[in-house]
Amino acid sequence: MDDLLRTPLFTLHEELGAKMVPFAGYTMPVQYPLGVLKEHLHCRAEAGLFDVSHMGQVILRGADVATWLEHLLPQDVIGLGEGRQRYGFFTNGEGGIYDDLMFANRGDHMFLVVNASCKDDDVRRMKAALEPNISVELLDNRALLALQGPAAEAALATLNPAVADMRFMDVRTVELAGAECWVSRSGYTGEDGYEISVPNEAAEALARALLADTRVEPIGLGARDSLRLEAGLCLYGNDIDNGTTPVEAALTWGIQKVRRAGGAREGKFPGARAILAELADGPARKRVGLAPEGRAPMREGVELFASDTGGEPVGRVTSGAFGPTLGRPMAMGYVPAALSVEGTKLYGDVRGRRMPVQVAKLPFVPANFKR
């Protein structure tokens, strides 16, 4: 435990009574005294503050940085306007996913937010591919907070009214609690809200200022997981990884036309051959939403079968939990394309028993973004 890293909000987490757990090399709050269920519901009803400082914040700088970044992922980076952010994923040579990320055009540089567990590998790969033309800097001097929920706008606007004018996926430099913050109107809960990059030394004061608002409660990783699952969002390492392609993962909406077959900048990203072929022919298996019929959660690792007895597994659950807003269990997993149609009845092996589960539409809870 001693070699775990601490975020700049560690002292505040302890003061708030958080239960801390090791996560991606950091000691992070999994829940606060409110508990996972109530934290989840509070975030959907009002606003929740998350410490996501463990995530990697990376600055890419240099001439034609957008063109260079397009070498590493299948997104339209060149077409991303200044002050805008986009979701993307680094692909490997076989079309698998090294990591998923947000990237933002901040004028003279590109700002990336990558997963904590992947950040060192991401930076190593980017340096190998982009230096010396592009400088790659993993920031260690900034924390990252997320403020999510229907009251997020009102709560953050009390610190600076300018944030109310931002739309979904806008990014802007904004002064908050006396510090220069890089704010994006985005998040990973399915709710409207913001992610705020703040200098380490100003992070605690900003968090305290936000928590002073009665609408804002601190939310741990436990509720973050159930919130993102209800929103149908992938967790890297569970739902996507080096062995899953974006087409299998149903992330093709994240591959813009200009990078697809017939587009002006078709292909020329790692794994393009596999991914473009799969886009044309369809994947052999697909990530789908799964709605267990009973009350028993089907968790990560549950094997899926086509019938209630016998046969080999046809797929596997990659994320599963109880959905507090949904009021019932929910899961995601991979199934053969032929069994990926909404309403298809499958069976999940829960403690040796085949329990019925239906292929369901994602997201489980509709998104509430301010477009």
Added chain:
Amino acid sequence: MKYTEEHEWIREEDGLYVVGITEHASEQLGDVVFVELPEEGSEVVKDEDICVIESVKAASDILAPLDGEIVEVNSAIVDDPGKINEDPLGDAWFFKLKVTDLSPMDDYMDEAAYKKFIG
């Protein structure tokens, strides 16, 4: 009232033995979202897994603390698993046992010993 190292409590009531989980256990589990209880009338053996309890975090088994017959289960906690967090020592009992061998009761802890056990 007696306590097991598996964080279950056992209370005698009109010749039957009522079983539930301790407050400490319910706090450790976090919000409970699913419970599966044994069938009424089933014969159980001490240390056999007879219930499943799932919280927002994970699944755990509940063991039969004594040999006997399940004479009644508390279906209210199946319909509303959150009761287990609200009132683990009262309303959220799990099942009632007609015990055939009471001798393990001597090995179980009293309240003072259990408090010491959980530190």
